Amino acid sequence: METIVLGVQPRAITKNGAAKLRSNGQVPGVIYHKGEETVPVSINEIALEKLVHSPESHIIDLQFPDGEVKRSVIKDVQFDPVSDRIIHTDFQLFSADEVVELEVPVSVSGNSIGVEKGGKLLISHHSLTLKGRPDDMPDHLVIDISALEIGHAIHVREIPMDNYPGLTILDDPYTPVITVQGAKNEAEETAVAAESAS
Numbered sequence: 001m002e003t004i005v006l007g008v009q010p011r012a013i014t015k016n017g018a019a020k021l022r023s024n025g026q027v028p029g030v031i032y033h034k035g036e037e038t039v040p041v042s043i044n045e046i047a048l049e050k051l052v053h054s055p056e057s058h059i060i061d062l063q064f065p066d067g068e069v070k071r072s073v074i075k076d077v078q079f080d081p082v083s084d085r086i087i088h089t090d091f092q093l094f095s096a097d098e099v100v101e102l103e104v105p106v107s108v109s110g111n112s113i114g115v116e117k118g119g120k121l122l123i124s125h126h127s128l129t130l131k132g133r134p135d136d137m138p139d140h141l142v143i144d145i146s147a148l149e150i151g152h153a154i155h156v157r158e159i160p161m162d163n164y165p166g167l168t169i170l171d172d173p174y175t176p177v178i179t180v181q182g183a184k185n186e187a188e189e190t191a192v193a194a195e196s197a198s
Contacts (some may be wrong), residue, residue: 001056001057001058001059001134001135001137001138001139002004002056002058002059003058003059003060003061003071003140004051004058004059004060004061005061005063005069005195006043006048006051006060006061006062006065007028007041007044007047007061007063008031008040008042008043008062008064009026009041009043009064009065010039010040010041010064010065011040011041011042011106012040013029013040016107017111018087020089021042022045022085022087023044023096024029025044025046026042026043026044026045026057027042027043027044027045027048027086027087027088027089028040028041028042028087028113029041029042029043029088029090029091030089030091031070031072031091031092031093032063032090032093033092033093033094034067036086036093036122041062041091043089045085045086045110048086048089049086050161051074052074052086052089053078055104055105056139056140056141057073057102057103057104057105057127057137058115059071059072059073059134059137060072060091062076062091070093071094071095071134072091072092072093072094073091073092073100073102073134074089074090074091074092075090075091075092075103076088076089076090077089077103079091090148094134096133096134096135097133098133098134099131099132099133100131100133100134100137101129101130101170102129102130102134102137102139103127103128103130104127104128104129104131104137104138104139104141105126105127105140105141105164106123106125106127106128106132106140106143106160106177106178107140107141107143108121108123108142108143108144108145108178109142109143109144109145110144110145110146111145111146111148112145112146112147112148112149112180113148113149114142114145114148114149114150114151114152114180114182115145115148115180116146117149117150118150118182118183119149119150119151119176119180119181119182120177120181120182120183121145121148121178121180122178122179122180123177123178123182124177124178124179125171125175125176125177128141128156128169128170128171128177128191129166129169129170130164130167130168130169130170131167131169131170132164132166132167132168133166136164136165136166136167137167138141138164139167141159141164141169142163143159143177143178144160145178145180148178148180149180149181150180150182151175151181151182152179153177153178153179153180154176154177154178154179154181155173155174155175155176156169156171156172156173156174156175156177157174158172159177
């Protein structure tokens with residue numbers, strides 16, 4: 001998984017402080033780690049938006065003005081319900097051997113048999129939550145759809161994890177992730193045709 005450097009500034013929590021930061025193109029956030037004091041910070045809104053809206057997950061090196069760097073992942077992002085601007089972000093720190101939970105985007109490989117027969121590929125879950133060491137986390141969780149027929153689905157429990165040693169998927173095992181949906185079958189088309197004729 002790619003590591004991105006993101007500059008942060010320590011901030012004081014004051015009345016209307018968050019609103020002032022946002023008006024100056026900054027986003028308030030916090031950095032936390034189990035057993036440590038939470039650190040309030042601010043982040044450049046444009047730089048944060050590029051990171052949040054990226055199609056890939058990243059490990060983030062938070063860089064402080066004094067040169068200190070702390071490795072983290074984004075654990076929560078809050079958006080304004082009207083403007084959809086980012087209004088707050090939570091970062092979780094971790095050590096090299098620490099186990100973390102991270103949302104990783106889903107991507108597909110191969111050509112589905114069902115799609116070649118005229119079916120439509122539907123990805124119902126565009127990301128899944130993986131648990132493991134940060135260094136083992138992939139940019140994408142790649143799922144082979146070659147054998148997927150029309151009307152069939154790949155569920156979480158059916159995703160092979162041989163290529164991702166040390167990682168487990170935390171989502172419900174029975175959740176369908178990718179489905180090939182067929183067009184109307186012949187019986188339905190015949191029934192519609194008969195109804196139209198009567």
